Amino acid sequence: MFGGPPPQLSAAEIRAQEEEAxxxxxxxxxxxxLLYLSPFAIDVVKKIV
Structure with a gap:
């Protein structure tokens, strides 16, 4: 619309973006x-200490 379509990406650029995703x-x-398990880990540490 304002400046035309974006440039086509090469196969290597697409692969790099997929790997990053x-x-x-x-x-x-x-x-x-880790966030789900953190309360359990805190309870274990409190029981040990």
């Missing part, structure tokens, strides 16, 4: 699991 999703999943 996969890595980001893995980080989000690991972070969610």
């Amino acid at each position: 996969n890595l980001t999703m893995q980080k989000v999943i690991v972070g969610a699991v």
Whole structure:
């Protein structure tokens, strides 16, 4: 509309963006699991100390 369509990405650029997206999703999943397990870990540490 304002300046035409964006330039086409090369196969290498598409592959790099897909790998970055996969890595980001893995980080989000690991972070969610760690946040879910953190209260249990805190309880275990409190019982040990």
